Amino acid sequence: MSRRNPSLILGLTLLGLLSLLLxxxxxxxxxxxxxxxxxxxxxxxLKHWLGTDKLGRDNYARIAIGARSSLxxxxxxxxxxxxxxxxxxxxxxxxxxxxxxxxxxxxxxxxAIPNLLLALMIVxxxxxxLPVMIATISLLAIPLYARMARAATLKLKxxxxxxxxxxxxxxxxxxxxxxxxPNITGPLLVTASLGFAGxxxxxxxxxxxxxxxxxxxxxWGRMLSEAPLFNAPxxxxxxxxxxxxxxxxxxxxxxxxQQMLDDR
Amino acid sequence: MLSSSVAxxxxxxxxxxxxxxxxxxxxxxxxxxxxxxxxxxxPQSPSVLPSSQPSSASSTVATVSQPKKAVVGIPxxxxxxxxxxxxxxxxxxxxxxxxxxxxxxxxxxxxxxELAESWTISEDQLTYTFILRQGAVFxxxxxxxxxxxxYSYQRLRGQTGEHDSRLSSALDAVGEISFTLPNVVxxxxxxxxxxxxxxxxxxxxxxxSGPEQKDHPIGAGPFSFLSYTPGVGIRMVKHQGYYLPxxxxxxxxxxxxxLDSNAAFLxxxxxxxxxxxxxxxxxxxxxxxxGIEVLAxxxxxxxxxxFNLGYEPFADIRVRQAVNxxxxxxxxxxxxxxxxxxxxxxxxEVMEFYAARGLxxxxxxxxxxxxxxxxxxxxxxxxxxxxxxxxxIFHLETAQLIQMQLNQVGVHMTIDPIPFDTWLDQVYTGFNxxxxxxxxxxxxxxxxILGRFASNHRNNFMQYHNPEVDELLQMGRGTAIEAxxxxxxxxxxxxxxxxxxxxxxxxxxxYRAVNSRLTGLLTYPIGYIDMKTVDLR
Numbered sequence: 001m002s003r004r005n006p007s008l009i010l011g012l013t014l015l016g017l018l019s020l021l022l023x024x025x026x027x028x029x030x031x032x033x034x035x036x037x038x039x040x041x042x043x044x045x046l047k048h049w050l051g052t053d054k055l056g057r058d059n060y061a062r063i064a065i066g067a068r069s070s071l072x073x074x075x076x077x078x079x080x081x082x083x084x085x086x087x088x089x090x091x092x093x094x095x096x097x098x099x100x101x102x103x104x105x106x107x108x109x110x111x112a113i114p115n116l117l118l119a120l121m122i123v124x125x126x127x128x129x130l131p132v133m134i135a136t137i138s139l140l141a142i143p144l145y146a147r148m149a150r151a152a153t154l155k156l157k158x159x160x161x162x163x164x165x166x167x168x169x170x171x172x173x174x175x176x177x178x179x180x181x182p183n184i185t186g187p188l189l190v191t192a193s194l195g196f197a198g199x200x201x202x203x204x205x206x207x208x209x210x211x212x213x214x215x216x217x218x219x220w221g222r223m224l225s226e227a228p229l230f231n232a233p234x235x236x237x238x239x240x241x242x243x244x245x246x247x248x249x250x251x252x253x254x255x256x257x258q259q260m261l262d263d264r
Numbered sequence: 265m266l267s268s269s270v271a272x273x274x275x276x277x278x279x280x281x282x283x284x285x286x287x288x289x290x291x292x293x294x295x296x297x298x299x300x301x302x303x304x305x306x307p308q309s310p311s312v313l314p315s316s317q318p319s320s321a322s323s324t325v326a327t328v329s330q331p332k333k334a335v336v337g338i339p340x341x342x343x344x345x346x347x348x349x350x351x352x353x354x355x356x357x358x359x360x361x362x363x364x365x366x367x368x369x370x371x372x373x374x375x376x377x378e379l380a381e382s383w384t385i386s387e388d389q390l391t392y393t394f395i396l397r398q399g400a401v402f403x404x405x406x407x408x409x410x411x412x413x414x415y416s417y418q419r420l421r422g423q424t425g426e427h428d429s430r431l432s433s434a435l436d437a438v439g440e441i442s443f444t445l446p447n448v449v450x451x452x453x454x455x456x457x458x459x460x461x462x463x464x465x466x467x468x469x470x471x472x473s474g475p476e477q478k479d480h481p482i483g484a485g486p487f488s489f490l491s492y493t494p495g496v497g498i499r500m501v502k503h504q505g506y507y508l509p510x511x512x513x514x515x516x517x518x519x520x521x522x523l524d525s526n527a528a529f530l531x532x533x534x535x536x537x538x539x540x541x542x543x544x545x546x547x548x549x550x551x552x553x554x555g556i557e558v559l560a561x562x563x564x565x566x567x568x569x570x571f572n573l574g575y576e577p578f579a580d581i582r583v584r585q586a587v588n589x590x591x592x593x594x595x596x597x598x599x600x601x602x603x604x605x606x607x608x609x610x611x612x613e614v615m616e617f618y619a620a621r622g623l624x625x626x627x628x629x630x631x632x633x634x635x636x637x638x639x640x641x642x643x644x645x646x647x648x649x650x651x652x653x654x655x656x657i658f659h660l661e662t663a664q665l666i667q668m669q670l671n672q673v674g675v676h677m678t679i680d681p682i683p684f685d686t687w688l689d690q691v692y693t694g695f696n697x698x699x700x701x702x703x704x705x706x707x708x709x710x711x712x713i714l715g716r717f718a719s720n721h722r723n724n725f726m727q728y729h730n731p732e733v734d735e736l737l738q739m740g741r742g743t744a745i746e747a748x749x750x751x752x753x754x755x756x757x758x759x760x761x762x763x764x765x766x767x768x769x770x771x772x773x774x775y776r777a778v779n780s781r782l783t784g785l786l787t788y789p790i791g792y793i794d795m796k797t798v799d800l801r
Binding site: 216 | 526529543545546548549599654655657660661663664665667668678679680681682683686
């Protein structure tokens with residue numbers, strides 16, 4: 001890292017702040033997030049930093065608790081979608097031929113349907129419980145990683161050291177795991193940081209349409225859709241700011257990683 | 265070999281550059297989406313709806329005054345311009361301005377003459393004879409004749425050969441329809457149908473005009489159709505031949521589709537929209553603002569949390585009573601829709617003549633009693649799922665308040681938001697639910713409101729069966745005389761209040777904002793934005 005890397009630093013700082021928000025969610029009073037009928041639409045105060053919502057619930061507590069579902073959906077989509085997608089991409093690129101063709105067409109088909117539409121369909125059929133949401137959003141993330149892994153593997157396949165591993169008779173699973181995968185983690189990490197932000201936004205969009213994580217579990221998207229803009233602007237505003245910072249943080253992180261790779 | 269390695273090393277940078285560009289585009293998109301979520305409230309550009317130019321305005325008269333125009337914001341698109349094919353209440357409340365029936369409703373839900381000047385009902389209640397209004401004309405200039413009535417009703421019954429099946433079940437009791445020129449129509453019923461008159465708001469269209477209605481609707485209502493753009497709105501102009509002298513007062517009315525409630529609210533505040541239904545929060549904002557009035561009116565729309573009696577715990581009346589005792593309706597009303605009437609049965613007081621009073625506290629808020637009843641019934645750890653249409657934030661909020669209240673008596677309720685289409689399929693017709701929360705659209709006739717509790721009603725999604733109610737409904741249908749019918753329906757309301765197949769919450773108050781430059785807007789116990797009485801102040 002000879003050059004300075006402001007994107008990475010800024011991204012990590014933003015994400016660090018959001019982690020604090022996430023952690024604080026475990027210390028807020030659960031009751032304040034779920035029930036306080038007395039104080040409808042209280043503006044921000046010392047007691048309620050970000051005011052209260054229509055049902056008198058503390059907005060800060062709800063945002064902090066909502067971070068759990070948002071971030072766990074993002075993380076799971078990166079882990080599950082990333083693992084499946086990368087595996088598919090690597091295998092397809094390695095073997096090539098009809099397998100590659102089949103996979104490419106499948107991914108094209110998946111890509112042809114708008115993500116949100118597909119997610120809506122799945123959620124409508126299987127319900128909107130958290131596991132379904134995670135599975136859906138992970139599924140949607142697969143093409144992203146598969147394409148990246150495939151492209152990177154194709155390039156790597158022609159490198160001398162990989163050719164060597166084949167010549168000296170190392171088993172294919174071992175080559176893929178020990179020699180190919182470590183050499184393509186760079187682009188995959190960049191993709192993952194983008195994918196994370198994308199997954200959070202997908203969940204927020206679904207919730208905004210009323211189909212995300214079911215109430216009363218706080219969800220950023222639903223909170224946004226329920227927030228009245230005119231009497232209690234702090235509700236929508238605080239929500240949007242957090243969501244924007246999160247997406248921005250991950251994108252900057254991606255940028256920073258990218259630059260790190262370039263520098264190496 | 266050398267060249268190939270050069271090529272190989274050239275790939276990564278270009279590849280990464282591509283990634284980088286994609287990456288930046290995504291960042292941009294992400295931000296745009298977030299901003300769009302917040303800022304999806306730019307009012308529609310005025311260019312979408314070209315400025316008004318009523319067909320009657322003559323350009324040669326220089327001194328002609330500005331045409332009187334009003335814009336109404338509606339929250340959804342129209343499902344069909346053909347009045348016989350449209351089923352949505354949201355379409356009906358607009359199209360009542362273009363189409364009229366033999367009769368109409370007044371502000372209290374009473375049936376009043378419209379295209380029929382008067383009518384008589386035979387002694388055996390099987391023949392209804394209508395005298396058509398002299399001078400009533402369709403928008404195309406043709407007079408309204410008995411043949412048009414016959415044609416419209418036959419079309420609705422699927423007898424014109426245009427459709428394979430009937431379009432409406434409203435006329436099922438009607439057998440032969442005969443007419444005598446110039447202006448008498450008789451409906452001969454095969455059985456007594458006391459709710460028939462209320463159904464005759466059904467639109468009358470010119471004979472033979474059926475196939476054209478979906479593109480260019482023609483009726484005899486106070487306004488005639490000018491143009492319609494899907495997703496944008498519908499424009500209508502004054503029907504010069506409307507039979508009421510002077511009415512309508514406005515020259516042009518535009519119903520503009522505003523899918524985004526916040527955008528519509530902004531448009532209301534800056535005067536682009538004159539009439540708009542608003543939420544409670546928006547009403548609160550308007551209370552302190554001059555220039556816009558808010559009418560709060562009962563909608564005749566009972567909101568209820570309906571049990572599915574096919575789900576075992578809810579077959580036990582004690583469980584249903586317990587849930588009723590556990591829910592604080594006053595609090596829900598106070599928080600979500602102040603001014604709404606609390607209900608104890610599936611009937612709203614706005615239907616004055618038929619409403620039984622004093623039922624709302626049959627099972628008052630009493631958490632202790634609720635716990636005891638649950639214990640007694642053996643369901644102290646009751647848990648169930650409530651399916652709610654996800655589009656309706658109001659119902660979702662109600663559900664969350666109920667969830668909190670039930671939690672306090674140890675009942676665990678899960679909320680399952682589903683799209684309204686799925687709701688219609690799964691809950692309304694499929695009965696695939698444990699409980700649901702919904703508002704039932706206002707109807708004019710007590711039979712139409714209470715009939716869904718009949719054992720054999722196809723949308724009896726509570727799966728409520730009570731032979732006594734069935735019999736009372738039959739008796740109510742057996743006479744067309746209001747004073748005789750009322751006691752039957754009041755009795756049904758009392759039974760429902762005691763047996764609670766649902767938690768009847770409230771008649772949801774409608775907040776309708778009107779720009780103060782307009783005057784004369786009336787509200788009705790059915791979905792109907794009546795523009796004929798509206799004028800500039």
